[in-house]
Amino acid sequence: MTIGHSNVVEDVEAPAARTEPARLTPEEAAALARGAGLEELGVRPGLLGYAREVWSYRHLVWHLSSAQAWATNQNNYLGQLWAVLNPLLLVGSYYLIFGLLLKTRGGTSNYIAFLTIGIFVFGYSASAIIAGSRAVVGQIGLVRALRFPRAVLPISVTLTQFLVNVPAFAVLMVMIPLTGEPFSPHWLLFPVALVFQSLINLGLAFFLARVVNAARDSANLVPVGVRLARYVSGVFFSIPHYAGHGLLSAVLLYQPLAVSMTTAREALMDQYPLTWGSWVAAAAWGVALSVTGIVFFWRGEGRYGSS
Amino acid sequence: MEAADVADTTSPSVVCSGLDIVYTVFGAKQKGTDTGGELPLVERLLTKRNPVSSVRKVHAVKDVSFVVNHGEAVGIIGRNGSGKSTLLRAVAGLMPPTNGRVWASGRPSLLGVNAVLLTGLTGAKNVMIGGLALGLTPRQVRERYDDIVDFSGIGDFVNLPMSAYSSGMGARLRFAISTAAAPDILMIDEALATGDAEFQARSRDRIAEIRRDASTVFLVSHSNAAIRESCDRVLWMEQGRLVMDGPTDEVVRAYEQSHRKATA
Structure with missing residues (x-):
């Protein structure tokens, strides 16, 4: 011109x-x-178009997640071994405090299995929520340099945390029979429980990633919230045994993080028979959170990394 | 656009109309990381301090309009903090316009001062991830992998985390990745300044090649020599406004004269 x-x-x-x-x-x-x-440029696509665009970047999601997961434990001498050692050490210290000193084993017949499942399953959610909240602000180099649908970031962060926790889940499957749990076909449901849990984590990552991008300060509150959740979600104690069967107990029992542990325990422990209530709740939370989460995240598209 | 055979080189690839960009900066501590060295002057000139919080509004680009055609190489010059980098990021689709509209063809690729994509990952992983984010398929990236690494000239370092790279090596790899995808629009923001002379010569050749494929090139540089060598048109930015838009010689000469006036 x-x-x-x-x-x-x-x-x-x-x-x-x-x-x-x-x-x-x-x-x-x-x-x-x-x-x-x-x-x-700078115009937000429709929701369906956005979803299609995200799908076209699935290879990016996979390569980003697997590379980041591998890099997580690369910066020390024992490397990937830490992926297994860390949760084992955590189980040891929790057993010492809650099993032997504080005795919160009430209502459980196999406390070590109960505690191990709680720690490993909650550990996945905790790391996914904390990493998910920083999905956009933590990868600003990528956001500032390349244009791709930003929903790729929370998705890849959640997948990264899943991959990082796979060794812990493998340890769990070895430990469960060692604690005296009899083999059961219900164990096959454990991966299903993990799928529902991953959807819950993904939904929370979508919400938190946008909130933290808009208001950086909130990133400081996420670890506090996770710690609080660790103590009320029944990681190391049985909620019905200590909170009774009233409304409070139901709220504590059916919030998404607690429900993830309940389904895992029902799949792996003889003491807890499968109940429709917890599995339907887990599936409902997973679908509801990830669908509303991506809509919420999509509405902020175009503003990620701009400040 | 009149004749089909010349359509490729005379049709617009970027249209920018009345572009305004206002963005928010958080606290004094974060500003340095946001746009590198560009901020302090802009802030002094353009922002109002909010006494209650440390959040400030920066009006970085004001009512800028231009049209760039396929195959053009456009230099952007101006003092630190004149809005060059912000303008580039808006045209790359990385920053939404506050007012006005921007249109572009295809996928733009921006090479910034900070060339590293993912510091903790090896160069090889960065090649894959960068290529995929530019819209290549995993297979296309694997096919071009050797070319990318050869061109970058970083050798065995490709298997080390990028945190171990010098800034020049990071820039070389990023340049190689960005140009491997044959972007419709390539934007280079001071990214070549850290490379050595040999790499600068090679990147000039690569830029010329990209232009022959009817892609558009934007180059932000404080080296007027580099602008003269690579660009045939220059936009001169001053305090967020587009002051002058014309052939390289004319604009660069006027820009240099304004320096002399300022220092005399």
Whole structure:
């Protein structure tokens, strides 16, 4: 358009007296862009179009997650071994405090299995929530350099945390029979419980990633919230045994993080028979949170990384 | 657009109309990380301090309009804090316009000062992730992998985490990744300044190649020599406004004269 001509918009310091081609009006610019088949930037796509765009980046999600998961334990000598050692050490210290000193084993027949499942399952949610809240602000280098649907980030962070926790789940499957639990076909439901839990984590990651991007300060509250949840979600004590069967107990028992542990225990422990209530609740939480989460996240698209 | 055979080089690839960008900066401590060295002057000139919180509004780009065609190489010059980088990020679709509209063809690729994508990961993983984010398939990335690594000239370092790279090596790898995807619009924000002379020469050749494929190139640089070598058109930004838009020689000369006036 303007090659060969000079277009002086404002002659603050530039030499005056230049040929000045008429500036395009917004309507002319829009018509020109349409005629050339250009795409408008900074405009949020429709929800369906967005979902399709995210799907087209699934390879990016996978490579980003697997690379990050592998890098998690690379910066020390024992490397990937820590993925197994960390949860084992945690089980040891929790057993010491809650099993031997405080004796919160009430209502459980196999406390070590109960505690181990609680720690490993909750540990996955805790790390996914904390990492998920920083999904956008923590990868600002990527956000500032490349254009892709930002929903890729919370999804990949959740998947990363799942992959990081796979060794812990493997340890869990070895420990459960060692604690004296009899083999059961119900164990096959454990991966299903993990799928529901992952959907719950993903939904929370969508919500928190947008909130933290908009208000950085809130990132400081996430670890506090997770710690609080660790103490009320029944990681190391049985909720019905200590909270009774009233409304409070039901709320504590059916909040998403507690329900993830209940389904895992029902799948793996003889003491807890499968109940429809917890599995339906887990599935409902998973679907509801991840669907509302992506809608919430999508509504902020275009503002990620802009401050 | 009149004749089909010249349509490729005379049709617009970027249309920018009345672009305004106002963004929020949090606290004094975070500002340095936000747009590198560009902020302090902008802030002094353009922001109102909010006495209650440390959140400030920066009006970085004011009513900028231009049209760029396929195959053009456009330099953007101006003092620190004149809004060059912000303008580039808006045209790359990384920052939403506050007012006005921007249209572009295809997927723009921006090379910033901070070239590293994921510091903790190896160069090889960065090649894969960068390529996928630019819209390549995993297979296409694998096919081009050797070319990318060869061009970057970083050798065995490709299997080390990027945190071990020098800034020049990071820039080389990023440049190689960004140009491997044959972007419709390539934007380079001071990213070549950290490379050595040999790499700068090679990247100039690569930029020329990209332009021959009818892609558009934007180059932000404080080196007028680099602008003269690579660009045939220059936009001069001053305090967020587009002051002058024209052939390289004319604009760069006017820009240099304004320096002399300022220092005399």
